Every structure is written in structure tokens, then in C-alpha cells.
Amino acid sequence: MPREPSKPRAKAPTIKDVARLAGVSFATVSRVVNDSKPVNEPTRERVLHAIDVLNYVPNSLARGLQTQESRMLGMIMPEIGSSGAAQILQGAEDAARAAGFAMMLMNTAAAVRRELESLSMLLERQVDGAIWVAARFTPDHATWLERHRVPIVALAQDFHTLGVPSVLVDNHGAAREATEFILGRGHRRVAMIAADPTDLAVGRDRRLGYEAALRAQGLEVDVELVVEADVSSQQSGYDAMARLDRHAPTAVLAASDLLAMGAMRYQLERGRSIPGDVSIMGFDDLDVASHPAMRLTTIAFDFVELGALATRTLIEAIEHPGATAEARIVPHRLIVRDSVGSP
């Protein structure tokens, strides 16, 4: 049933068209559409019929203008190409839909400038609130938030002391547990491939958790055993492992599975076996981590739940503007596979 390319898009029918066809006032149509006030059964039938005949779809923009709420939420992410991001999105969109909200997406490519720009685009479009997957918090952010008071929840970073409800995972605890697990296998020279420390969650907290675990065992933190890398690049993990190699760690904790994979590649290419010659552990539990050729021991986070909880938290914040901001933690899980052994 090919559409006629010639026929231009017909103007969509409005509430008035429905009213005319049903022979009622358009206020009545509004009532049946929204179930807001009782309407006589015969009248309602006529209206419903007219709606069906005309394929009437209410204009929620016009409704929003009147009600001052758009039933739209915004999601601001520094990157959306990865599967972690995609899962957060999935959880968030699902929860939003369940509550009758639609989700607008903005990718900021991790640029502060674009982040604020996105926030403004969302504001222009009158979203009722936004989820903000932030890596950094700058004075510009503070100013913006101060000037435009929109309900916002932070995802993956803890800004609750700044008045921004936050949904996140316990990076410090997870890193500590990971390190303890490695130490428990008897390792003493445990290196870390860490992330950018200005990234408070993945960068700073995971590193601090690692250090805390070492100290708790009475071990010193050897700065030569900690190198920095780009969490979202496998190659960066490879390079980091290369730098670490001359210090001969018996185990390495990488701040992400991607980094761990890179490190693993470095070792495999040199004919070393894992965990025979060196143990490797990561974070994220990517799909591939379970592959028989990898069997990566790692920490799993429930990204879908993270997104869903962020949405629910945002909706609460929208509905209860007075509430004080708090931080909510989504639990993680240590997944034991075969990439960590004894030294």
C-alpha cells in the first residue's frame, strides 16, 4: 500500500474538528479524552467515534503549554556509543515510559560546553526534568544549575551534597573488594591501570579503593605500579600495560574491562599466559568478559537498573520539589572467572 508522494501531509485534525463532527463543544471532547469530568454515555460514544473516524491524536505540546508540564524527560550523556551507556539508556527509557514520560537524548561528546548547551536545549523544550550522566562538575555547571532551576539527577557521580540527587555505584567499595580478592590469592605486587582522576567516580574512587585495600593489608602503595589510561580505549590499556611491564607486577587491576582486555592482549602477544604468568581483573563485565578465550574476573554493575533508578528518582524529584537530595547506590557484584590466579 504505497503512500502517495504527491499528496502533501494533511493537517492533523484538532480537538475542534472532533467537536464539530461529534456535534459537541470542544471542552467536552477534552473531557472524554482526559477522563477529567463525567460525560454522558451517549455523548462520549459520539466523541469517541469521531476521534476514531478522524484519527485524532491530541497535541501534547498544546496541552503542555496549558498544564505547564511536558511529560518529557531529558538524558544527557558524555557518550552513547558504548554498551554500558546503551544499557543505562534502556533502563531509563523503560522506566520513563512506564510512568508516561518520553525521553529526549543528548550526547555531549564529553565537552562541558556542549553539556551546558544540551541542558539549555532541553530547557527550551520544557522537559520536566533531566538525568545528567556527568564526569566532571565545574563552576560553570554550578552557575547554570543556580540560574535555571530544573529538577536534575546526577547519574554515576555523587553530587548530592550540592543539592543534586544522585544515583551511582560504590566505586570505592568495588575497587576495594576487587583488590582484596586479588590480595586474597596471594599477590603482593598488584598494579593498577587507573582512569583520569578528575573523573571522580571511575578515576578517583576506584583508585582510592585500590589503595585502601593495600593499606588495610599493611602494604605500601607503590606509585610506580599505578599508571593512568583512558577507560574507554582498549589500546590505552595495552599501552599502560607496556609501561607497567618493567615493574613486573604479578597482578593488575584495570579500571575497566576494556583496559583489562588491552592489558591482556599485551601479555598474550608476548606469549605470557593468564592467569599463569600474570593475573588481570577489570570492571564492568562486558559481554565479552565471559568469552572462553577471556574468562575475565571482573566487577559487574547493573547498568539497566542504574538508568531505571535514575529515572524513578527524577520523577520523584519532579513530584516532590521540596525533598532533600540524597545519594542512592546500585549494588555491584564480583564475578569470579579465570583471569586471576595465584602468583
Place this chain on the structure above:
Amino acid sequence: MPREPSKPRAKAPTIKDVARLAGVSFATVSRVVNDSKPVNEPTRERVLHAIDVLNYVPNSLARGLQTQESRMLGMIMPEIGSSGAAQILQGAEDAARAAGFAMMLMNTAAAVRRELESLSMLLERQVDGAIWVAARFTPDHATWLERHRVPIVALAQDFHTLGVPSVLVDNHGAAREATEFILGRGHRRVAMIAADPTDLAVGRDRRLGYEAALRAQGLEVDVELVVEADVSSQQSGYDAMARLDRHAPTAVLAASDLLAMGAMRYQLERGRSIPGDVSIMGFDDLDVASHPAMRLTTIAFDFVELGALATRTLIEAIEHPGATAEARIVPHRLIVRDSVGSP
């Protein structure tokens, strides 16, 4: 700078507030905001200043009501948890933003019912058009499209003969090339782990491409060498390989990298080597395909470009409602690694 939780969200300033503060009519404010008509420099300054003082952000919903365009696009996807989906999204959102559009996302969990429901939600919110990542085309879809004439472009499926502009990859050609590559290594017993044939693109076309290549070499298509599986499940690939095993193919073409990984796992667990004992090839070029432990030979698609092209096509369709629908192909690439060898 903590936000006061006590202070309720202040009503956002409107164009009238700006006009009052600047001492001009609100029509003039509209002119400076949109650069639509010349405005005296001193007046413009005053308006701009008032905008800044009040933190005025124009209400694009109200604007859309008047102009009959929302500058919002919709994206309907059967699933958004995978990295392929995420990349499509990234490309699409980027292109949309570049053209001044925002993107609304709806995940349908591959249910026709939710698909139509999503389409309606988008329509209610007055999107100017939508990208539809469809797996199936049912009579319900046809009816819907017929009743609600919104600009739509199909992604990943070819519906251009139905009047729906389509952006896709050449699945038939890709599968054919993949199969030819395998045959070129000397294989004669090439199995295929195919996808659901009602999925026209991934299911049907890839299988047909595989068969075409065999026939072109004068080989018969052995139905026992073709099994069906769920493209997005590694386990399903594992199970499919198990079923295939007793027919002892020397090579297997899987309809996705995920399936290929599952098949690989099956073989590795039995102590077989790849490509020593059996060759395996996939589609998608997932991140992991390049991992040293995998080195999967596969077909790569540019998902980001696919998303971007879909957006550009949609915007064209919005701007030129008369144009006839066509299909646009995003090229693929065969990536040779080490998982395919000689029998």
C-alpha cells in the same frame, strides 16, 4: 553552592517578562530572539540585557504550536542495549543536533504493539518525523502509516517500495562476499547459523546471500548445514553450533558476531582450534572481534554513519514532502583476521 531545597521551582520567565523589563512590546522581544526583523541597536541591547538578567529561555513548545513544527525527531528501536544500537543512536543524535533538532527515543522491545504505541506517543508530541528501526512490516504498520501521515524513514530494512525512504546496508551482498571469501580459502562444507527469516534484512537477506554464493560456485545448498538462531544471543550461537556439529562443516558463517562467538566457544570447549579445525566468520565487527583471543574475520558496518544518514534522509523528507522514497545503502567492509583458514 547547594541549591535551596526549600525554595520551590520559580516559574520560568516568559517573553512578556522580558518585554516588561526592557520596556518594549513582546513582539519586539520575539524579533530580537529570532533575528526575524530588524530592530534598532539600542532597543536590541536593552532586550538582550533583560534576557540575560532574567535567564530567559524561549519556550519552544509555544513556538511550535504557532509554527507547526517542533524541531524534534523520534527514534524507534526494537532494542537499545547493544553497542550497534548505541552507535546508530549516536550517529543519529549527532546529525540531528547539527541540524537543530532534538531526538526522542523509544525502545519497543521488539513488540509490534509497543511499536505502534511508540509511534503514537511520538505523534502526540508532535515530532516532525521519525526514524524507525524495524525488524518486521505488518499490515498493522501499513494501516498506521496510512492513517497518520508523518515523515518516516526506515533504518536497516528496505521499505522504499512502500513509500518509506530507507537507509540500510547491503546484507545480501555482504553475506555473499563473506561466503565467497570462505569458499576462496578452499572450503566446501560451509554451514550457516542464520537468523529468523521473517527479519527481512538480517534473517532473510544474509541467508540468501550465502546461498547465492554457493550456487555461483556450483555448490548445492545443503539444508542440514543451515540452522536458525537468535542473532542477539551468544548462547543461541553455541546451541546452533552444537546442532551443526554432527554434520561436520569445515567452516561456519554466523549471522552475527555474537553468534560466531557462541559457536567459537562451543568449539574451544571441545578442544578444537580455530581456524585449525574449523573456520568461523561473523557479521558486525564488535569491539571484541579484534581481541587477540578471538581475531574474528567478519563484516563491518558503519553504524554511526547509518544513524547519521537516516537522520539526514529524514530531514530531507521533512523539508521536501513531495520527493519519492528511495533506498540508500551504507557500504560495508570485510575485515580479514584469523578465524578463517583453509580446511
Place this chain on the structure above:
DNA sequence: TTGAAAGCGATACCAC
């Protein structure tokens, strides 16, 4: 139970 009318925040046309 139903209708008339005001108003949400903006654009655009018509005067001046």
C-alpha cells in the same frame, strides 16, 4: 452534564 471564554507563551500580520 455541557458550553463559553480566558489564558498558556510564542509568532506573524497589520497598522502606525
Place this chain on the structure above:
DNA sequence: GTGGTATCGCTTTCAA
């Protein structure tokens, strides 16, 4: 150049 006003599609009093 600038101001006044009708209008977009809808919700929501206020009367009837």
C-alpha cells in the same frame, strides 16, 4: 522600527 492583536490546540474555571 515598533506595538497591537489574532491565532496555534488545548485545559480549566465559571455559568447555565
